[in-house]
Amino acid sequence: MALAVRVLSGAYHDSVKLMRISAATSGRPGVRGAAALMGTPMNLEQLAASGLLAEEAKGAGPNDLVLVVEADAPETAQEELTLMEAALTAPRTSGGAGPLANLSAPTLDAALADDPGINLALFSIPGPSVRREAERALKKGLHCLIFSDNVSLEDEVALKRMGRERGLLVMGPDCGTAHIGGVGLGFCNVVRPGGIGIVGAAGTGIQEAMAAIDACGGGISCALGTGGRDVSDAVGGLAMIQAIETLSEDAATEVLLVLGKPPEPAAMGKVLEAAAQCAKPVVAHFVGGHSEDILAHAGLHPADSLAEAGGLAVSLGGGRADAAAPALDSETRERIAGWSQKKDRGRRFLRGVYTGGTLCAEAQAIVGSTIPGIRSNAPLDKSHGAMADPMRSQGHAVVDMGDDIFTRGKPHPMIDPAPRSARLLQEARDPETAVVLFDVVLGLGAHEDPAGETAIAIESARESSPDVLFIASVTGTGGDPQGLAGQRARLAGAGALVADTHAGACLAAAAALEETLDL
Amino acid sequence: MSAKKLLEGVRVANVGVELFAESLSAQNAPVVQVDWRPPAGGDPEMIEHLDRLSVCDAANDDAIERLQAARPVWVDIGFAIEDIPGMGERTLLHAGPPITWEHMSGPLKGAMIGAALLEGWANDAKAAEKLCASGEISFEPCHHHSTVGPMAGVVSPSMPVSIIENRAPEELGGGGRAYCTLNEGLGKVLRYGAYSPDVLARLRWMSDELAPALRAALRVTPEGLDIKNVIARALQMGDEAHNRNVAATSTVARALMPYLAEAVSDTKVITRVAEFLAGNDHFFLNLAMPAAKASLDTMAGVEGCSLVYAMSRNGTDFGIRVAGLGDAWFTAPAKHPVGLFFPGYSQEDANPDIGDSAIMETLGVGGFAMAAAPAIVEFVGGSTAEAFQATNEMYGITWARSRDYTLPALDFAGVPTGIDVRQVIETGIYPVINTGIAHREPGIGQIGAGVLRAPEAPFQKAFEALVEKYSG
Numbered sequence: 008m009a010l011a012v013r014v015l016s017g018a019y020h021d022s023v024k025l026m027r028i029s030a031a032t033s034g035r036p037g038v039r040g041a042a043a044l045m046g047t048p049m050n051l052e053q054l055a056a057s058g059l060l061a062e063e064a065k066g067a068g069p070n071d072l073v074l075v076v077e078a079d080a081p082e083t084a085q086e087e088l089t090l091m092e093a094a095l096t097a098p099r100t101s102g103g104a105g106p107l108a109n110l111s112a113p114t115l116d117a118a119l120a121d122d123p124g125i126n127l128a129l130f131s132i133p134g135p136s137v138r139r140e141a142e143r144a145l146k147k148g149l150h151c152l153i154f155s156d157n158v159s160l161e162d163e164v165a166l167k168r169m170g171r172e173r174g175l176l177v178m179g180p181d182c183g184t185a186h187i188g189g190v191g192l193g194f195c196n197v198v199r200p201g202g203i204g205i206v207g208a209a210g211t212g213i214q215e216a217m218a219a220i221d222a223c224g225g226g227i228s229c230a231l232g233t234g235g236r237d238v239s240d241a242v243g244g245l246a247m248i249q250a251i252e253t254l255s256e257d258a259a260t261e262v263l264l265v266l267g268k269p270p271e272p273a274a275m276g277k278v279l280e281a282a283a284q285c286a287k288p289v290v291a292h293f294v295g296g297h298s299e300d301i302l303a304h305a306g307l308h309p310a311d312s313l314a315e316a317g318g319l320a321v322s323l324g325g326g327r328a329d330a331a332a333p334a335l336d337s338e339t340r341e342r343i344a345g346w347s348q349k350k351d352r353g354r355r356f357l358r359g360v361y362t363g364g365t366l367c368a369e370a371q372a373i374v375g376s377t378i379p380g381i382r383s384n385a386p387l388d389k390s391h392g393a394m395a396d397p398m399r400s401q402g403h404a405v406v407d408m409g410d411d412i413f414t415r416g417k418p419h420p421m422i423d424p425a426p427r428s429a430r431l432l433q434e435a436r437d438p439e440t441a442v443v444l445f446d447v448v449l450g451l452g453a454h455e456d457p458a459g460e461t462a463i464a465i466e467s468a469r470e471s472s473p474d475v476l477f478i479a480s481v482t483g484t485g486g487d488p489q490g491l492a493g494q495r496a497r498l499a500g501a502g503a504l505v506a507d508t509h510a511g512a513c514l515a516a517a518a519a520l521e522e523t524l525d526l
Numbered sequence: 527m528s529a530k531k532l533l534e535g536v537r538v539a540n541v542g543v544e545l546f547a548e549s550l551s552a553q554n555a556p557v558v559q560v561d562w563r564p565p566a567g568g569d570p571e572m573i574e575h576l577d578r579l580s581v582c583d584a585a586n587d588d589a590i591e592r593l594q595a596a597r598p599v600w601v602d603i604g605f606a607i608e609d610i611p612g613m614g615e616r617t618l619l620h621a622g623p624p625i626t627w628e629h630m631s632g633p634l635k636g637a638m639i640g641a642a643l644l645e646g647w648a649n650d651a652k653a654a655e656k657l658c659a660s661g662e663i664s665f666e667p668c669h670h671h672s673t674v675g676p677m678a679g680v681v682s683p684s685m686p687v688s689i690i691e692n693r694a695p696e697e698l699g700g701g702g703r704a705y706c707t708l709n710e711g712l713g714k715v716l717r718y719g720a721y722s723p724d725v726l727a728r729l730r731w732m733s734d735e736l737a738p739a740l741r742a743a744l745r746v747t748p749e750g751l752d753i754k755n756v757i758a759r760a761l762q763m764g765d766e767a768h769n770r771n772v773a774a775t776s777t778v779a780r781a782l783m784p785y786l787a788e789a790v791s792d793t794k795v796i797t798r799v800a801e802f803l804a805g806n807d808h809f810f811l812n813l814a815m816p817a818a819k820a821s822l823d824t825m826a827g828v829e830g831c832s833l834v835y836a837m838s839r840n841g842t843d844f845g846i847r848v849a850g851l852g853d854a855w856f857t858a859p860a861k862h863p864v865g866l867f868f869p870g871y872s873q874e875d876a877n878p879d880i881g882d883s884a885i886m887e888t889l890g891v892g893g894f895a896m897a898a899a900p901a902i903v904e905f906v907g908g909s910t911a912e913a914f915q916a917t918n919e920m921y922g923i924t925w926a927r928s929r930d931y932t933l934p935a936l937d938f939a940g941v942p943t944g945i946d947v948r949q950v951i952e953t954g955i956y957p958v959i960n961t962g963i964a965h966r967e968p969g970i971g972q973i974g975a976g977v978l979r980a981p982e983a984p985f986q987k988a989f990e991a992l993v994e995k996y997s998g
Contacts, residue, residue, distance in 0.1 A: 016597065016693075018929070018930055019754070019755045019758035019759055019930060020758075020932075020938075021762050021932075021934065021938065024938055068748070068749075070752040070755045095929075096927075096929050096940065110914060110915060110918045111558075111559040111560065111561035111918075112539070112558050112559065112560050112561065112918070112921070112922070113560075113561055113918065113919050113921060113922025113923075113953060113955055114560065114921075114922045114949070114952075114953060115539055115541060115560050115562075116922075117560075117918075117921035117922050118539045118558040118560050119539070120921060120927060121558065121921070121939070122537060122556070122558055124537045124556070125537045125538065125539045125556075125558065126531070126532055126536060126537050127532065127536045127537065127538050127539070128538070128539045128541055129538050129539070129540045129541065129542070129546055130541045130542055131540075131541070131542030131543040131546060132541055132542040132562050133564070136564060136565070136568075139565070139573070139577070140541060140562070144539075144541075149539070150529060150532050154542070154543075154546070155542070174529060175529065176529045176532065187532060187533060187535075187536045188532070188533060188534055188535035188536050189535070190535070190536050190550065190553050190555040191549070191553065192536070192538070192546070192550070193546060228533075229533050249529070250529075253529040253530060253533070256530055257530060257533050259533070422545070451549045451552075451553070452545065452546065452549050
C-alpha cells in the first residue's frame, strides 16, 4: 500500500469540481482512496480520519490544494496523482464538443484549446490563404480536408509532403467529398456502413459510386478524397497512395475502390503499384482512362463506369451487383425511338449541362465512345476538345457548371441550381439541340430540392421546345435528405427520361443521338 | 503515426463556410466553427512579419509560466512616501502612460488638485491648479513605481497604500511587490477627479483610521491575504474582478473580520471599518489591481516575449507595454467608453477612457472574464450570450488559459490570459475592457460604467517594434 501526496500552494478550485476529481480517481483500478481538497482545518481532519493525511499535507493551509492518492502500489499512486493534477485544468470533452462549441471559435488554436479532441480541419477559405493555415493545422496534429480551390501546385505538394511525414492525411485542395467514421464531409451521400473503402480523386465520382453501392445494398467503411490534381505527375498521387495505405490497414475495409480521372503516367504507376500492394481486392476506375493499365496489375479489377465500379466492389465483397449494371432496357429504347420519329430534323446535337465535374467527364467518356466530337469547358482531352466559348454551346457540347468561370463569387450549382436551370433553358431554346443530358446530385451539402428546381426549368423548356429529349441521372441514396425516389419522380413527371445510373443516362443519350444520325 | 485513428471518428474544426459545420451538426458529429478572417487583413508583408515572429513562441511559453505561477498576497499597508520605490516628496503619481499637466483631462486634473489640497500644498483649488501648472510638481505614471491606480490613479506621498507581494518561487519571478491606494467607494471620489471637502475628509479618515486598522488586522494574519485565491473564488461567485467586485469584497471582509476584531480594541473603529467595507462593493478592486500588476510584472523584460504586461489609460492616451520591449509605452489617444449612465448624465459627459484598471483585462479577467459575471451583462449588450462571446473572442488573442482563474459557466475553462500582440495583429481582434466612466469635468466624479475596445494603434506600433527587434 502506498500514499502519494502533492500540495499546490495558492491554487483555488471549486469544491464540487474537486469532489468530482476525487471520485473519478477513487474509482480507478488499484486505487484505494483519493482526495482533492483545500487544506482547511476541517478538511485536514477529514483526511486524518480516513487515514489519508500524509506528513507532507499536515502543513497545508486553507489556500493550499491537497491531492492525495492511496493505492496498492507506489507507481500507481504517483501516476494517479499526476492524472489528478492534469484533471484540474483539463477541459471536459466527454459529452460532445467543448463548452464554447456553440460559438464560433476566433482562431483554430482557440478551437483546439476548447476541444483538444479535434482531429480534422476542414478548410473552405480562399486558396492562397490555405497553406499557412493548413501548415498550422498539421503542426497541431490535425488531418486536413481542403475544400478550397485555387491552391497553388507548390502549396499542395508542400502540404501533402508535410502531411505524409507526420502521418496525417491532406485531402484536397479541391476535395469536395469525404465520408469518415460514419460522417459525411462536404458534398456526401447518406450511406449504410459497410466494407467498401473508397479513395477518390473525384468528388461527384465518389458520390456516383456511393450511390451505386447503396443501390446494390452495399455499404461504406470510409471515403477519402484527394482532390483532382493529386494524380498529376507533379503531385505524384501523394494523398491517394497514403489513403490507399490507410485503407489497406483499416480493419473495417474489406474492398478498396479507387476512383478518379486518369492519373498522369508517372502518378499512374505509383498509384497502381500502391493499390497492387494491398492484400484486399481493389477495384480501380479512371474516368476516360483505359483498363489496360489496371489489368496489368494483378489483383486489380477494372470497371467501365463509376456505377459499375461501385457495383463490382459490392460483388467482390460478397454482395449483388445487378442494380449497378448500366444497360438500356426495352422501354427506354422504345421511348427514344418514338421521340426520334417526331422530332425536328434540325435538332441533332447533344448538350450536357452538369453540376458534377466527374459526371461531366464521364459523359464525355461514355457518350464520346460512340459520338465523336464532343466539346467541353472541361474537356477530357485538353489538346482538342475545349469549347470556344463556355457560355455558348456549339455542336455536341457538355458543360461543367461547377467550373471556376461559372462559380467565381457564386455558390456551386450543387448548392444553388439556378444558374444551371438557366443554362438548361438556353440549350433547349437552341434549334440545333436534340438531347439535353444533365445530372442531379443529392446528399449532404447539396440543395434541398435540386430536382424540383430543375423540373421547373424542364417544364418551361418543353413548352417552347417540345422536341428536346431531356435525359437525367440522379446521384443519390434513399437515405439522402432530399429523398431519391421523390427526386426521380419529380424529374420524370416533368417529362425527363430518368436513368438508374449516370452511365445509364449516358448510354441513353448516345442511343438517342445515334437515332438522329441514322435518319 | 498513421491516419488509422482518424477513421474511428472525426471531430472537426470547420475553417470557412458555415454550411459544412451545419451539415456536420445535423449528423450529430462534433464540430467547431472557426471564425476565420484573412490574417492581418490579408497584407502579405504583415503575414511575413507574423511568420518571422514565431521566434517569440518559446519566450512566451516561459513568460506565461511566470504569470501562471504568480501568487499575489496582500502582506501589509504602508505609506506611499515610505514604501513606493522612487516616490518623491513633491511627486504625484497618475494612471496611464506619461502625461504633462497641459494634456491632462478634467478628472485627472481634478484628482491632482485634490491631491495637492490633501497634502496641504495649497489652500484652495485655484492655488492648487496654479501649483500643478507651475512645474514644481513631478507627475509620474504609477506604473513607473510598481504601482497602479484606478481611474485617475493619483497617489500622493501621504496616502496609505496596500502592499501586494508575489510569493511565487524566485526562479519564476517571485518576490516582486506592487502598490495601490485603498478604494474610496463610489460616487464623488478623488479617483474620478472630485476634490470637495467631503472627498478630502474621507481620504483623511482612510489615512488616519481605516489604514491603521486594516494594517493591524493584516499583521495578525498568519501570512497575509492570498489575493489570487480571492479572485479565483470571486469568479465562481459572479464577479469579473473589474466592474463587479461585490463577491471578492465580501470574501475579503469575511476573511479579515476575525483578525480585525483581534487586532483592534476600539469597537467603534471596528464598526466604522466594517461599515466602510460593507458600503463599498469595489473595495477589492484596489487589491485586485496590484495583484494583477505583481503577477504581470514577472513577464516584463523577458527577451523575445510578445505578450502585453500592462494596458493603461491616463484619460488622454491609452498605452501598452510589451514584455519583450522593456519599459517602452506604445500609445494612442484614448477612446470613449460606451456605457450606462447614472441619472442626469449621458455619453456627452463622458471623459475618454481612464485608469490603470485595464491591468485586470491584461491579467485575463474583467472584460475577458465576462462569462463569469451574468449579473453585469448589461454592459456588453444585455445577454449572457454576449458575455460568453466577449470571453470567447479573447481566446483568439491570448497565449494561454489561466490555470487558476476559471469560469464555471464554461465548464471551468481558464480565463484567456497573456495578450499576444502578434495574435491581436493577426486576428484584428482588440482587447475588450470593462471600465467605470468619469465625468469629463473635474470635481464631478463617476457618472456611469461601460465597456470599450482597446485602440488599434498601440498594438500596431508595438508589433512594428517587435518586428524591428526580433524578426531580423
